[in-house]
Amino acid sequence: MWMGQGPSYEEVHEIAKTLEGKTKYRPTLGIVCGSGLGGLGDLVEEADIIPYDEIPHFPVSTVPGHMGKLVFGKLKGQIVVLMRGRLHCYEGYPMWKTTIPIRVMKALGVETLFLTNAAGGINPDFNTGDIMIIRDHIDFAGLSGECVLRGANDERDHIDFAGLSGECVLRGANDERFGPRFLATVGTWDDAMNELAEKAAKELGLGDILRRGVYVMIGGPTFETVAESRLLKNFGADAVGMSTVAEALVGRHMGMKVFGISLITDKCCLDYTTAKVTTHEEVLAIGQKRAKDLQSLALKI
Numbered sequence: 001m002w003m004g005q006g007p008s009y010e011e012v013h014e015i016a017k018t019l020e021g022k023t024k025y026r027p028t029l030g031i032v033c034g035s036g037l038g039g040l041g042d043l044v045e046e047a048d049i050i051p052y053d054e055i056p057h058f059p060v061s062t063v064p065g066h067m068g069k070l071v072f073g074k075l076k077g078q079i080v081v082l083m084r085g086r087l088h089c090y091e092g093y094p095m096w097k098t099t100i101p102i103r104v105m106k107a108l109g110v111e112t113l114f115l116t117n118a119a120g121g122i123n124p125d126f127n128t129g130d131i132m133i134i135r136d137h138i139d140f141a142g143l144s145g146e147c148v149l150r151g152a153n154d155e156r157d158h159i160d161f162a163g164l165s166g167e168c169v170l171r172g173a174n175d176e177r178f179g180p181r182f183l184a185t186v187g188t189w190d191d192a193m194n195e196l197a198e199k200a201a202k203e204l205g206l207g208d209i210l211r212r213g214v215y216v217m218i219g220g221p222t223f224e225t226v227a228e229s230r231l232l233k234n235f236g237a238d239a240v241g242m243s244t245v246a247e248a249l250v251g252r253h254m255g256m257k258v259f260g261i262s263l264i265t266d267k268c269c270l271d272y273t274t275a276k277v278t279t280h281e282e283v284l285a286i287g288q289k290r291a292k293d294l295q296s297l298a299l300k301i
């Protein structure tokens, strides 16, 4: 009997079977669209679009900028499945539930996973609108374990360790049919795909805004205090967001090739004198502004 945190191997394959009954496509590439970056879905040709709420056992998207639809079809001739809307732990889902679609993608035959996100720039040299190839990550959630005090705190100058952390997505009983109990995470982000992404960006004339760096996942939904941004910088993070790492880990757990890019939508404040408030609206607006560049980059890759 399955004693871990769900979903079971059988449930994942049941969902995949349902989807195979709704689309003729058998994708090998999976794409996850970050906040405000769902426009890539419009470029998928001859698409079969399946809303999450029509898929049994599938969590639904609740965040503005995430439509909650699976898009199957062709992108430059390649058969893809694209998540137009991802799931975040802060929406109230346990971490494992946010990655059900990634497990399902693998069951559908997906071998390569392309993750995109909107992120705050921690590296002071990064500017709003920059595109960062994810070289590595910090799984803040997994490093710190599950905190009983998880949630926001409204003091001005604090480090809300609970809000920053969550739980590792692979916590719970392990089914070896998915992957190993202990996952080595060195080399999570595929070097060859990163090289390809860098080359593609340069060819598109995006070299000036191209960065490479370390993405740190925090639990959210609170944006960082100044003290937290400083902490993350000292940890070695270049950009911060509330997603992506759990998906990457689950992808690697199942042997997928993983790569990804972050759009820097705001600069995190490292100084009280210049501190300004970040909003989700601002994040979405920068996504809109850079939409065309990101779509061209994804197509070229």
Ligand SMILES: O=P(O)(O)O[C@H]1O[C@H](CO)[C@@H](O)[C@H]1O
Pocket (backbone or CB within 6 Å): 033, 034, 035, 036, 063, 086, 088, 116, 117, 118, 119, 220, 241, 242, 243, 244, 279, 280, 283
């Ligand atoms: O990571 P994605 O889904 O791109 O979204 C990012 O944008 C939202 C905050 O504005 C957070 O959900 C953060 O993780």
